[in-house]
Amino acid sequence: MSRNANTLRVAITDDEAPARSRIRDLLEDCAASMALEVAGEASDGRELIELLQTTPVDVVLLDIRMPEMDGIEAAQHIQKLAEPPSVIFTTAYDVYALKAFELHAVDYLVKPIRLRRLHDALSRVRAITPLPLDVLQKLAPEPRGHLSVQERGRVILVSVEKILYMRAELKYVTIRTAEREYLLEESLTRLEEEFGNRFLRIHRSCLVARNHIDRFERVAEEGADGGWVTILRGLDERLPVSRRQQHVIKEFGRL
Amino acid sequence: MASINQNLHHDALPDFRNLGVILRVLLIVLSLCLFSALCQSENWAGAFNQFLSIVALVQPALVLSLVILWVLAEWLRKLDYARGIAVVLLLEVVVVMLLYRAGQAFFPGDQFGRLEHYCALALTSTALILYYFHLRSRALSPALMEARLQALQARIRPHFLFNSINAVLSLIRQEPKRAEEALEDMADLFRVLMADNRDLSPLAREVELTRQYLNLEQLRLGARLQIDWHIENMPGEALIPPLVLQPLVENAVYHGIEPNSEPGVVSVNAYKVRDEVHLVLRNPYRKDGTHHVGNKMALANIRERLSLHFDAEASLRTTLTEDAYQVHIVIPYRKLAT
Numbered sequence: 001m002s003r004n005a006n007t008l009r010v011a012i013t014d015d016e017a018p019a020r021s022r023i024r025d026l027l028e029d030c031a032a033s034m035a036l037e038v039a040g041e042a043s044d045g046r047e048l049i050e051l052l053q054t055t056p057v058d059v060v061l062l063d064i065r066m067p068e069m070d071g072i073e074a075a076q077h078i079q080k081l082a083e084p085p086s087v088i089f090t091t092a093y094d095v096y097a098l099k100a101f102e103l104h105a106v107d108y109l110v111k112p113i114r115l116r117r118l119h120d121a122l123s124r125v126r127a128i129t130p131l132p133l134d135v136l137q138k139l140a141p142e143p144r145g146h147l148s149v150q151e152r153g154r155v156i157l158v159s160v161e162k163i164l165y166m167r168a169e170l171k172y173v174t175i176r177t178a179e180r181e182y183l184l185e186e187s188l189t190r191l192e193e194e195f196g197n198r199f200l201r202i203h204r205s206c207l208v209a210r211n212h213i214d215r216f217e218r219v220a221e222e223g224a225d226g227g228w229v230t231i232l233r234g235l236d237e238r239l240p241v242s243r244r245q246q247h248v249i250k251e252f253g254r255l
Numbered sequence: 256m257a258s259i260n261q262n263l264h265h266d267a268l269p270d271f272r273n274l275g276v277i278l279r280v281l282l283i284v285l286s287l288c289l290f291s292a293l294c295q296s297e298n299w300a301g302a303f304n305q306f307l308s309i310v311a312l313v314q315p316a317l318v319l320s321l322v323i324l325w326v327l328a329e330w331l332r333k334l335d336y337a338r339g340i341a342v343v344l345l346l347e348v349v350v351v352m353l354l355y356r357a358g359q360a361f362f363p364g365d366q367f368g369r370l371e372h373y374c375a376l377a378l379t380s381t382a383l384i385l386y387y388f389h390l391r392s393r394a395l396s397p398a399l400m401e402a403r404l405q406a407l408q409a410r411i412r413p414h415f416l417f418n419s420i421n422a423v424l425s426l427i428r429q430e431p432k433r434a435e436e437a438l439e440d441m442a443d444l445f446r447v448l449m450a451d452n453r454d455l456s457p458l459a460r461e462v463e464l465t466r467q468y469l470n471l472e473q474l475r476l477g478a479r480l481q482i483d484w485h486i487e488n489m490p491g492e493a494l495i496p497p498l499v500l501q502p503l504v505e506n507a508v509y510h511g512i513e514p515n516s517e518p519g520v521v522s523v524n525a526y527k528v529r530d531e532v533h534l535v536l537r538n539p540y541r542k543d544g545t546h547h548v549g550n551k552m553a554l555a556n557i558r559e560r561l562s563l564h565f566d567a568e569a570s571l572r573t574t575l576t577e578d579a580y581q582v583h584i585v586i587p588y589r590k591l592a593t
Contacts, residue, residue: 015516016418016475022425044516065414067516092417112421 008122009039009056011085013048013071014063019111023061030119045069046157049077053154057085059125064091072097072140077148079133080155086125097139104135143194147175149182158182160198164212164232165239166191168205178234200252202230203242216241216249266336268343269388271324275566276388283384284317285310316377320350340385347377395563415472415505422475437474440467452497455564457591458525458532459491461500465523468501472508480512481520489525492590493532496560502553503536503582511538511580532586540580561586
């Protein structure tokens with residue numbers, strides 16, 4: 001396959017097959033006047049992240065409303081890749097997102113996409129600066145479904161549903177699933193803001209998943225911390241409840 | 256120039272077979288009895304006894320009138336308003352006279368007031384009730400107009416429109432035949448959406464419309480959208496408010512199918528039990544699903560239109576189970592006048 005360095009590698013992400021095929025057609029039309037190739041296709045955010053781990057891509061055309069993982073969340077995880085591609089959002093109709101895009105000068109295309117618009121957006125792509133994470137977070141009206149962890153140059157997605165607890169440790173947050181631990185570069189306060197519905201703060205440095213709490217237990221010999229620990233289903237570890245947070249035991253019992 | 260409102264409004268007697276109308280009549284008459292009892296006595300116990308004796312006197316006339324009106328309802332509907340009123344008032348006089356004679360025959364010992372007195376009472380209360388229904392229909396007539404507007408608002412989401420156009424565009428090069436069919440479906444769908452949607456529409460037509468809508472969705476969603484029709488026993492001629500089924504199915508697709516990458520089933524069930532038409536819709540539902548607000552708005556809109564058309568006789572119930580969402584609508588069975 002001959003490919004010079006200027007060829008733009010494009011990935012298509014949309015959950016609807018006809019929408020993908022439409023973009024493919026348009027990209028073929030664009031290819032007549034600019035060097036580009038379709039590097040791959042994905043039908044949701046997760047698949048896209050998988051694709052990007054193995055295939056170099058310069059620009060992603062990313063649909064917003066998709067099952068499993070929507071486009072805005074996927075764009076957040078993409079930023080953690082070693083060489084994140086540029087993102088151009090596509091959407092048929094999404095008043096909320098479009099307003100936000102205008103506000104933050106994020107590139108987007110409305111479906112049905114016009115050939116000329118696509119062409120313009122792709123020709124500009126090299127000039128596009130990567131999307132700042134905080135802007136993306138502002139665009140996302142709901143908590144993410146996954147957290148992304150960087151490990152040995154790869155991005156690993158951890159489903160928030162599977163997380164048992166999150167604990168702040170020095171510079172990182174440790175997130176624990178039934179299988180293993182991951183190190184996450186985010187602040188616990190920020191995580192609590194985003195996932196407050198799902199997680200309960202039992203300690204200044206610890207959030208536990210509400211639906212995994214089995215019981216709270218009093219431990220006599222536990223010294224300074226007042227002696228309450230949280231026991232989570234499917235985990236041997238006992239997580240101390242700080243004296244300041246002991247009120248949550250009562251509140252949780254009432255739920 | 257006549258205002259739009261006057262153009263659309265025409266006075267008519269209430270539908271005496273409607274449960275809501277019957278309940279309202281009962282309630283008004285009982286309130287009048289209570290009012291009269293309170294006027295005639297000085298304490299609660301006295302008022303209560305008085306109330307019972309008035310009700311005992313009024314009850315036979317009330318029940319008999321309601322039964323006769325129920326029987327005559329179809330015929331009364333065909334009369335113009337003024338004649339209808341005359342007939343109802345005359346009917347009340349006849350009822351009172353009949354009961355008066357019957358009372359005298361069966362309880363010869365009892366003291367009765369004068370017949371003219373009872374007739375006057377019956378006439379004033381009937382006139383009061385008819386006036387109430389007149390005012391009520393006046394008050395609701397702008398609402399009925401609004402029902403049409405709301406039907407327009409309940410229409411297809413722009414989300415669906417643009418995605419469908421996009422899907423059709425994708426077909427034009429590879430499968431022009433399917434693109435043609437899709438555009439035809441779309442044209443039919445929008446013809447209905449843009450029509451005057453004030454009047455009731457036959458169920459069969461609403462089902463057809465929903466089918467066309469689903470054809471378009473299938474185009475986009477492919478195997479993810481599976482539809483389970485149970486309409487073998489549906490009363491196709493039954494009249495239902497327009498654009499109730501389609502928006503509900505659209506909801507089911509938007510909330511139940513689109514958020515999942517796995518295939519899901521939307522089931523549509525339409526059947527008739529005695530004098531009721533039942534529409535039951537089910538779709539898969541995930542608890543953490545989003546876009547809840549829109550759903551509630553569409554439901555509130557449909558609920559409102561059901562009650563505008565059928566008062567208390569139609570109902571809409573939603574049930575949320577572990578993994579499914581169900582909407583169950585019951586509408587009184589009416590069919591096209593032949």
